[in-house]
Amino acid sequence: MGPFHRRRLPVAGMDELGAYRVLRVRDDVEAAAGQFAMLAAAERWGGGEDERPLFARAFSVARQAGGESHYLLEDVGPGTKRLCELRAGEAVDVVGPLGRGFRPPGEGRRALLAGGGVGTAPLAILQDELGAGAAIVLLGFRDAAHACGAELLRDARMATDDGSVGHHGLVTDLLAEELSGERGPVEVYACGPPPMLEAVRSLCEQRKVPCQLALEAGMACGFGACFGCVVPCRGGGYLRVCVDGPVFDGEALERIEEHA
């Protein structure tokens, strides 16, 4: 678990990965696969569009290696825009690692990783933890520029919305194929946009395959204080993605909705 305060850490570097960036932070606290951190630039955080950002942004840890934590970024708003500007020599304020990560596959089950877009991130560190060759990996992206994100993992089968790389279609097409195949018992680990996670949850429910879903939600704090990040759970009520998740058993969740 993470220290009980914000840490100002050095940026080791920023690497380009097609449409994405990989932020490398010098960090001696190790995260478990599926955990995340709240990140904010140490300087000039705020004063962007609508004076934003104010709060830190949540990112899964994508890799833990050589005394660094790595995060997969895409410039999609005032927070990520500022974070993508960071370079070696600058600093980032970090709260984390946070949340409940992935659990090992059940007895006799092989890990089947399914990632969509920036959801690829926690699957990279998960593949590191499981070891070489242990997991089957399926990754989907919208186009070739985003498909560069697959370089974070090894031996991935690919799908792209525009057909520029791999299967022309969705990663869940590949997942359905795998689940119909002769692989033996699997446990699915998925991360990606809400419609993809809902498709995975529903497919695994139909096929009676256990799945662990790493969710994302807008959040101000990341440690259970604001009650903003909730997801509806089976049986009624809500769970907080930051402290009850971000990894949930598919069976614990209601239909996963998108907030446009």
Next chain:
Amino acid sequence: MSVSFCGLELAHPVINGSGTFDAVAAERAFGPVVREEFPFAAYVSKTITLEPRAGNPPPRLWEAAGGLVNSIGLANKGLDGYLREDLPALSGLRTRGGTVAVPLITNVMGSTAAELVALVEACDERQEIAALELNVSCPNVKTGLDIGADPDSLRAVVAEVRPRTGKPLIVKLTPNTADVASCAQAAQEAGADAVSLINTLRAMALAPAGPPGRPWLGARTGGLSGPAIRAIALAQVAAVAERVAIPVVGMGGVQSSRHARDLLDVGATLVAVGTESFRDPVAGARVAAGLA
């Protein structure tokens, strides 16, 4: 900088705003250090209602210019859940390296006088609870206005609950009113031991995409907090402190000891840190350290 407040001895003048820190969740996130180095001199619970409330459907948050619009919807386990599960876990919070006890203040809200009475009487029986805070930012069923927005309805509610407890009674005023000082005076006249303000200001945000004019928040409107409200908080705290003799807990957009000092300088006895804790889990301790 220890301070005495309604008979409670506090290590310093900084407490949390109700609903902006969950000690139980923080311990899950950060470990047992939270119980020994609690960032606040007293811990104010999230609003407890008689029945459990799941809260509003998401989205519950909107990052506004210099602030946050929230519409959480008073999610809580209800009175029984709080007394049975949370209270035992919360007693024994300490700060200053485990050397100083952190008193518990339970914030309660009822949509009827009867509900509020039931809550206050149940809490009065628990020695773990050091004080009560009344959340009166809820609509009056008859008038539709917040109970706390009108001095007369506020006076009546406080008068109803005052005899039910000997514990210190703090009234959390609403800023969404024409005359907060008169509301504070009414609370004092009805027997409140202290008042706290400001709560969030009624606010709205629109969805960034989709049909025009569509609210972003699942519950349409919410409350604004954070740096954007700091100047409003200062004005209201100053007005109230000038009007009443009972102690005032000042809050609203406090991000630094400077902001806390300003509230103390206009007459607050304690200050609360709320939204800033979301950016820095130990903001309370940081603000307190700068006041020493």
